[in-house]
Amino acid sequence: MTFKNIFSLTLLSLIxxxxxxxxxxxxxxxxxxxxKTGSGFAVGAATKVDIYTNTAAIxxxxxxxxxxxTDSITGNYIDDAQIKLTPMMDMGTMKHSSPxxxxxxxxxxxxxxxxxxxxxxxxxxxxxxxxxxxxxxxxNKEGKFTIPVTVQEPAQKRMLSFxxxxxxxxxxxxxxxxxxxPKVGINDLELVIYKRQNMMSFPADSALSLTFxxxxxxxxxxxxxxxxxxxKGNGHYKGKVNFTMTGLWRLHFTLKAGDxxxxxxxxxxxx
Amino acid sequence: xxKHFFERIPVCLYILLWCxxxxxxxxxxxxxxxxxxxxxxxxxxxxxxxxxxxxxxxNQGATLEDILSRLPEMSLIRxxxxxxxxxxxxxxxxxxxxxxxxxxLHGACTxxxxxxxxxxxxxNLENIQLQTGTQGSLxxxxxxxxxxxxxxxxVYYDDNRVHGTIQTGYQSVSNGFYGAxxxxxxxxxxxxxxxxxxxxxxxxxxxxxxxxxxxxxxxVNATLAARYRLxxxxxxxxxxxADDGWDIGYPALPMDVxxxxxxxxxxxxxxxxxxxxxxxxxxxxxxxxxxxxxxDTKRPDVPIHMDMPGxxxxxxxxxxxxxxxxxxxxxxxxxxxxxTFLTASMTMYPEDEPPMYMLTWPDNRxxxxxxxxxxxxxADTMKxxxxxxxxxxxxxxxxxxxxxxxxxxxxxxxxxxxxxLKNLGVQYVRKFRNNRWLQASAGFAERMPTASELYGFYxxxxxxxxxxxxxxxxxxxxxxxxEIGAGSTRKKFKWQAAVYYHYMFxxxxxxxxxxxxxxxxxxxxxxxxxxxxxxxxxxGEASLQWQMAxxxxxxxxxxxxxxxxxxxxALPFISPFKNITSFxxxxxxxxxxxxxxxxxxxxxxxxxxxxxxxxxxFLTHFRTGYVFPWGKNLMNLQAGIENIFDATYRExxxxxxxxRPGRNIYLQIQVGF
Numbered sequence: 001m002t003f004k005n006i007f008s009l010t011l012l013s014l015i016x017x018x019x020x021x022x023x024x025x026x027x028x029x030x031x032x033x034x035x036k037t038g039s040g041f042a043v044g045a046a047t048k049v050d051i052y053t054n055t056a057a058i059x060x061x062x063x064x065x066x067x068x069x070t071d072s073i074t075g076n077y078i079d080d081a082q083i084k085l086t087p088m089m090d091m092g093t094m095k096h097s098s099p100x101x102x103x104x105x106x107x108x109x110x111x112x113x114x115x116x117x118x119x120x121x122x123x124x125x126x127x128x129x130x131x132x133x134x135x136x137x138x139x140n141k142e143g144k145f146t147i148p149v150t151v152q153e154p155a156q157k158r159m160l161s162f163x164x165x166x167x168x169x170x171x172x173x174x175x176x177x178x179x180x181x182p183k184v185g186i187n188d189l190e191l192v193i194y195k196r197q198n199m200m201s202f203p204a205d206s207a208l209s210l211t212f213x214x215x216x217x218x219x220x221x222x223x224x225x226x227x228x229x230x231x232k233g234n235g236h237y238k239g240k241v242n243f244t245m246t247g248l249w250r251l252h253f254t255l256k257a258g259d260x261x262x263x264x265x266x267x268x269x270x271x
Numbered sequence: 272x273x274k275h276f277f278e279r280i281p282v283c284l285y286i287l288l289w290c291x292x293x294x295x296x297x298x299x300x301x302x303x304x305x306x307x308x309x310x311x312x313x314x315x316x317x318x319x320x321x322x323x324x325x326x327x328x329x330n331q332g333a334t335l336e337d338i339l340s341r342l343p344e345m346s347l348i349r350x351x352x353x354x355x356x357x358x359x360x361x362x363x364x365x366x367x368x369x370x371x372x373x374x375x376l377h378g379a380c381t382x383x384x385x386x387x388x389x390x391x392x393x394x395n396l397e398n399i400q401l402q403t404g405t406q407g408s409l410x411x412x413x414x415x416x417x418x419x420x421x422x423x424x425x426v427y428y429d430d431n432r433v434h435g436t437i438q439t440g441y442q443s444v445s446n447g448f449y450g451a452x453x454x455x456x457x458x459x460x461x462x463x464x465x466x467x468x469x470x471x472x473x474x475x476x477x478x479x480x481x482x483x484x485x486x487x488x489x490x491v492n493a494t495l496a497a498r499y500r501l502x503x504x505x506x507x508x509x510x511x512x513a514d515d516g517w518d519i520g521y522p523a524l525p526m527d528v529x530x531x532x533x534x535x536x537x538x539x540x541x542x543x544x545x546x547x548x549x550x551x552x553x554x555x556x557x558x559x560x561x562x563x564x565x566x567d568t569k570r571p572d573v574p575i576h577m578d579m580p581g582x583x584x585x586x587x588x589x590x591x592x593x594x595x596x597x598x599x600x601x602x603x604x605x606x607x608x609x610x611t612f613l614t615a616s617m618t619m620y621p622e623d624e625p626p627m628y629m630l631t632w633p634d635n636r637x638x639x640x641x642x643x644x645x646x647x648x649x650a651d652t653m654k655x656x657x658x659x660x661x662x663x664x665x666x667x668x669x670x671x672x673x674x675x676x677x678x679x680x681x682x683x684x685x686x687x688x689x690x691x692l693k694n695l696g697v698q699y700v701r702k703f704r705n706n707r708w709l710q711a712s713a714g715f716a717e718r719m720p721t722a723s724e725l726y727g728f729y730x731x732x733x734x735x736x737x738x739x740x741x742x743x744x745x746x747x748x749x750x751x752x753x754e755i756g757a758g759s760t761r762k763k764f765k766w767q768a769a770v771y772y773h774y775m776f777x778x779x780x781x782x783x784x785x786x787x788x789x790x791x792x793x794x795x796x797x798x799x800x801x802x803x804x805x806x807x808x809x810x811g812e813a814s815l816q817w818q819m820a821x822x823x824x825x826x827x828x829x830x831x832x833x834x835x836x837x838x839x840x841a842l843p844f845i846s847p848f849k850n851i852t853s854f855x856x857x858x859x860x861x862x863x864x865x866x867x868x869x870x871x872x873x874x875x876x877x878x879x880x881x882x883x884x885x886x887x888x889f890l891t892h893f894r895t896g897y898v899f900p901w902g903k904n905l906m907n908l909q910a911g912i913e914n915i916f917d918a919t920y921r922e923x924x925x926x927x928x929x930x931r932p933g934r935n936i937y938l939q940i941q942v943g944f
Contacts, residue, residue, distance in 0.1 A: 183673075183676055184628070184630070184680070185673075185675075185677060185679055185680055186676065216627070219627070220792070221789060222788045223680065223788070224680065224681060224784075224787045225680065225681065225682055242680040243680070244728070245619075245627045245629035245790070246625065246628040247619070247625055247626065247627030248624045248625065248627075270624070270625055
């Protein structure tokens, strides 16, 4: 074999060695990866409602819900509907609601309507139920049903509830929305803030400002290039949090009304 | 019948050695075969370094590090008794090429505990090809030069017998043992060589009589080479090196090495026919994999136990061809390509909490392809012009989303990076009567930032107690170089001296970023690699080999470097003036050698890099050897005392507040069969 032959053989084998191919996968099932909470029939609207969460269990704090609507007879997807939620806590002696977000759109996205409930306590104190009211836009009929939910206390709390130190009366609820799947790297940081008007009404709030500092309490260090969340609408504040490693992180939040500190507290994220 | 070229080598060599009649470099029977391939090496200006290597390897117990540290161009950065990082003219890491048999090999340790030099035991070393500055750019783009450790090759014998050498030794200062053996032989077209070495060493004692904790090490090394002759002028060869280290203490670092494994394999093809224009062709395909894991389980007061594994994998090839158009006109061409994958992570295990995991080298790959040429033109017997050029195309990439996520935390660019590296060198040599010569050279050199400098993620540096973060937008470091030298290569009196001046652009240095908080508990802060501006380096080295009497020789080397940043700060890791001189009396059987090492203090230090002033020192060593027949074989006994006066000293490039070994008595025995 000549030198030239060996040379070209080597080149060839190197090319084969370094070339590779990739496969891409797509998934059609809209509820893949979601956990089913329960089902019900919105009697009068001829609609079956399947309710899902993107977490394994329902936990106190900000909780997303996904609704899949189907015709109760044909089983076909209903992608045009208006869904209204009413969460209710029955503590025996008293009842109260909690903050929530109805699905913003009357059009399903990939057959899913997305809403949320901010459970301000777990089911330890009583019984949580959600009234689901459906206006089926296909037949313009309305119906509702009530579904009980069990709300668990998460291992790491995902919400803050406090009375503002500024006026000593305003009661706020702050929930951690993102990161739902924390990773080493840049993570979206999203919080939602609600203010209690009365026991049945908790409107979104945008008057407070938010700053935060991440810390690894075990190591006593932080992380660089974080972005403080700012209000983006409907009480949702969005920023960025960077995690330089896995483990226990503590986010130290400072909430201010103007220049006055309403509350300083922390939430832990462990991954 | 005409004898095969490769069969002739041992005979030729024997004659060469016999003719040269220099007891300096060849009285040891077993070394003869090892010297072999010097015959095949293209004439290099820097052969002095090879001669020095031969001189210093005479001490059988010497590690490659012992030998390298005695070459005037080289200094070693020391973090432990084992695994010192070689520097050429005080250029380190990514500024130099450290190669094994022309192969690229990247350490798997983010703390550079595993330089490629640890995989070559002196018994497996054919020779060292050391080229400084742009002269070394033939094999790779670098500022400081190239050191290529050629692996010992199988030889063809006249008989079918198995030849071998066994040696063993003891060092008192660290209660250290080593043992090594070589078996080699040939059969028809086949020739093979296999070797094994083990070294185990306890903690050593410094000049103050204090035991230096965590300075122990253990390793085994095995090699196998097989050659098959295709024609009179060509052969194919396969080489495998396996090196396993364990329980290696790193007293200057907060962690030790639990396990370090390297596997190095290559197949090569060579043609050598001096009668042709294309007289030497060589090509090699290679692969190597290094695994490394650090260990802190034996350290007291560890705040949090952690694991730090690392992996490096390289595959590549090179092809060279040597064209000799006429006796005074030759061209050396080389093409090479390689791909290197690196990953390293750290996991800490706090109590009652999930483990803390991060990538310290986010998974990354570097693909490199280069071409280089060296044209040598002898205008007449007195004037030689050498021009050398290299062009490298390098692609650097983060290979996983996880890796990209890490790098984006520090604002890094996660896209692939592409660089073109240009290196050019011109050398003019003027010869005079009596084998004296003068040379002048100039060049431009360029190097890539290393994986650590680009992608490093909170890499703790125990030297300055900072965590280091890479910067993906680093520019290449460049340098303009000039050198003049003179020498004389007379038979009994050889000397050589060179002075150089290098001006560096975009010198890469860590700069404190107060916005970052240190990850490592107790660290001072975080430094980010940056192109810090320009810097310069000037220095020189000289060596002398003087056969004063038929049996008495003096070998002496000196070196000095001064390096400064344009800001006025000193550059870090610059070794001070040093002189090593050996006097050797070598009769047929008996030899004695006295040696001293003298180093000046280093007061020109980089406080930014956390350097401290280092005092000068003076060491003396005494070595003896005795060769005697033992049955049909020759036995070689060696004994000596190193650091006779038990001096307490440290070198400027040593990490940690540690002193080097005190007085050491060694005993070595070697038998060949």
